[in-house]
Amino acid sequence: MDIRFLGGAREVGRSALLVDDRLLLDYGAKPTTPPAWPLECDPEAVVVSHGHLDHVGGVPALLSGRDPPPVHWTPPTHEFTRLLARDTLKLHGGTPRCPFAENEVRRLGEVSVEHGYREPFAAAGYEVTFYDAGHIPGSAHVLVEDDDGDRLLYTGDFHTDAQRLVDRSTARPDADIVVCESTYSDVDHAPRERVEERFAEAVRGTTLQGGTVVVPAFAIGRTQEVLLVCNANDIDCYVDGMGVEVLDALVNYPEFVRDADALRGARTNARTVTGRDGQRRRIADTNTVVVTTSGMLTGGPAMTYVPAIADSPTNLVAFSGYQVEGTPGRDLLETGSATLDGRRPPVAARREFFDLSAHADHDGLRAFLSAYEDARVLVNHGDRCVAFAEELRADGFDATAPERGERVEL
Numbered sequence: 398m399d400i401r402f403l404g405g406a407r408e409v410g411r412s413a414l415l416v417d418d419r420l421l422l423d424y425g426a427k428p429t430t431p432p433a434w435p436l437e438c439d440p441e442a443v444v445v446s447h448g449h450l451d452h453v454g455g456v457p458a459l460l461s462g463r464d465p466p467p468v469h470w471t472p473p474t475h476e477f478t479r480l481l482a483r484d485t486l487k488l489h490g491g492t493p494r495c496p497f498a499e500n501e502v503r504r505l506g507e508v509s510v511e512h513g514y515r516e517p518f519a520a521a522g523y524e525v526t527f528y529d530a531g532h533i534p535g536s537a538h539v540l541v542e543d544d545d546g547d548r549l550l551y552t553g554d555f556h557t558d559a560q561r562l563v564d565r566s567t568a569r570p571d572a573d574i575v576v577c578e579s580t581y582s583d584v585d586h587a588p589r590e591r592v593e594e595r596f597a598e599a600v601r602g603t604t605l606q607g608g609t610v611v612v613p614a615f616a617i618g619r620t621q622e623v624l625l626v627c628n629a630n631d632i633d634c635y636v637d638g639m640g641v642e643v644l645d646a647l648v649n650y651p652e653f654v655r656d657a658d659a660l661r662g663a664r665t666n667a668r669t670v671t672g673r674d675g676q677r678r679r680i681a682d683t684n685t686v687v688v689t690t691s692g693m694l695t696g697g698p699a700m701t702y703v704p705a706i707a708d709s710p711t712n713l714v715a716f717s718g719y720q721v722e723g724t725p726g727r728d729l730l731e732t733g734s735a736t737l738d739g740r741r742p743p744v745a746a747r748r749e750f751f752d753l754s755a756h757a758d759h760d761g762l763r764a765f766l767s768a769y770e771d772a773r774v775l776v777n778h779g780d781r782c783v784a785f786a787e788e789l790r791a792d793g794f795d796a797t798a799p800e801r802g803e804r805v806e807l
């Protein structure tokens with residue numbers, strides 16, 4: 398078996414991994430401006446770990462040929478990919494920034510092959526099995542076994558602690574090689590209850606003082622998690638952007654969420670924004686909370702809300718997730734200033750980060766990898782992959798952090 402890292406190596410974004418030049422695992426976008434894509438390839442089959450842009454955003458670009466490859470995924474991942482592809486078309490369609498068009502997006506349904514967890518299937522001559530990764534609904538660890546019995550485990554994104562939306566990853570299938578994400582390899586998450594308490598206090602404090610809270614949140618997973626947190630803490634809120642469609646889609650997949658009743662409750666608690674007749678500007682002037690895309694301020698209704706509340710320190714931008722380097726969200730959080738929709742408004746509003754992460758932290762990654770001390774570990778999907786691989790080597794692991802374009806023989 399050999400593995401080629403087409404993207405997501407020593408970076409977060411555009412994850413793509415090619416096994417023996419035949420089987421492609423993920424094909425994502427990097428949400429920079431303009432978006433960046435993995436190296437090109439022509440696989441026999443595609444397997445997708447989960448429905449986030451940095452893992453599936455480029456999949457339609459693989460479907461332009463006469464004989465497009467089958468794409469294997471869980472039902473929610475299929476659904477999320479369609480939403481993301483339509484969104485990408487809306488933002489970048491018809492420009493050189495977008496490597497696919499309407500026709501390829503339409504083909505997603507034709508090439509789709511859906512699988513549940515722990516149901517082995519064949520793809521490009523391998524046996525592949527999904528295990529619940531505890532990251533977002535439908536997210537999977539991907540186990541790939543070849544004819545010689547060599548077993549590759551691609552973790553995808555995963556969490557070792559339960560969230561309100563999904564339960565934690567518990568499966569640790571045997572593997573000879575593990576490609577492990579490392580987003581939070583230098584972070585210890587505060588206990589989730591404490592983060593939620595801080596969030597609830599900050600939100601109540603802000604609205605009591607007459608301020609508005611904008612919570613930028615990824616459409617898929619994080620928006621629903623924040624709405625669940627709001628409902629559990631009796632916080633009324635608005636929800637805007639693609640997260641609404643995702644919320645409605647999830648109603649069809651109760652077996653892929655932790656508590657379908659709680660999700661329905663959160664759905665009822667959140668008022669949906671239509672965006673008509675200046676509704677967003679009115680909300681921005683109200684003592685309330687609005688949960689909105691995009692999570693890293695690269696577009697979406699957040700482009701209306703954040704500039705609208707930027708001028709007053711009474712208001713709060715409450716970041717709810719990881720901010721990729723080079724995104725406006727990261728700039729705003731770190732420097733207090735960012736280019737939003739081509740303008741650079743002065744920002745007096747407060748900014749806070751709430752670690753409602755869907756990724757394992759340092760201890761979670763180490764706990765996961767403790768099941769793989771005899772395996773070869775390839776670290777990817779992080780800002781400090783090299784340092785984490787070094788740490789693992791110092792503790793006796795056979796670990797490295799391949800670069801983009803690198804081919805690793807096993």
Ligand SMILES: [Zn+2]
Nearest residue numbers: 447449532554
């Ligand atoms: Zn993810």
